[in-house]
Amino acid sequence: MTRRTLVPRSAEAYALMVNMNAGLNLEKSKKELIRCCCPYGKPGDIHWVRETWRYSDSLSEPYNYKADYVREYNQEFIDRIKGSWKPSIHMPKDGSRIWLQITGISIERLQDISAFDAMWEGIESSNEDFTSEEGALHADWKNYTWRDDPRYEDYHFPTFVDATESYRTLWEKINGKDSWNQNPWVWVISFNVLSKTGYEDLPEDIRQQLEGKEVLV
Template sequence: MKERPILFSGPMVRALLDGSKTQTRRIVKNQPPADVSPIRVAHYHPTVITRTGDEEPGAEIFGAYSDDGEWGSKCPYGEPGDRLWVRETWQGPMWEEGTWDPDTDYHKPEFCEYRADGGPIPEYVDFEDNLHQGWKPSIHMPRWASRITLEITGVRVERLQSISEADAAAEGVESLRNEGEYWKDYLRSTERCDELICINARDSFRTLWDRINGDGAWAANPWVWVVEFKRI
């Protein structure tokens, strides 16, 4: 079992915490060719070229590969049974003024604040009594500050637009119930109006994908890793 970090935005962190998000899709960096043969996801031995120019099976890896052997890619997120620890925007370690205890280990999530929780921008005083205010970027979060750990339960590869309605809901898009069930539009919603709607989860996920990856990202329809997980 291996552990790896993974970044999530604030809305997706909240979806992880409330249990509505059990999947994530990430673009396959080494995209298959347009005429790729059927793709499988499993352990396999990629072909390597020796110093003498001969081809031979390489070390076993877990990832995706085409039936004809012309394309393959190692999964950067791991395999079922591996774990992902979540990086999110944060600040810490922190403690109340006058409560510092030299015998306490403050390098724990309980002494951190997280932007996804919706609290105010934290203020803190350094060891020289200088006042600071702000968040730390998720990319800089160390393992000790992570409060969410996920166990991978499944991995597959598919075209982005192949996502089903059920899988779109499992991506954690926000459902809105106003005279029926609707879903958040992540492209048009603003701080003033947070409930502009989509009529289904799949369309909501389309807006989320374009918001995260840029205009036209959904239309590009790339191959993506589909990583399923459970929170532990």
């Protein structure tokens, strides 16, 4: 699951957002906006994911992915090889290892995200404990904007009990300090992961479906 700020890119989209902001025909306006103007496609569409990458020295694995190095090595090592990394926008399709299929698209206000959806957004946690009696996951959720500085307002909170608070800091880290308070309309895109190891490992029926078709990025 992922959320993206809804930016109107046509007169029709702008008019529908005016209605939504005014609370006029809200659900109908959302459906029309999804039908006409979603830049991310529609349910059933297949996307290949671009990552920061570089060519590998290995014949068996022609590409390296920076995300793997972030998990396995310290920042000093990553910085030493920084010059060899290529931006994700330049990744060739045959280098993509992650393939997704959209299962649903909706529209909501950013701050309406639930704790469950915040977890599905991929926020990081520690000290996880599933309590069957209460039927809930308890964890310490990462504060993405925390700094070890007493002058910082969240200095005492390197983690949160509430998953939505963790997601708030992730959103602000990506989009800017006041972006959460602006509470924009967002696209909410749900998807299934079809493959994490490239096109060749896609299900056979999906590969047949893709033959001769353009795949979205």
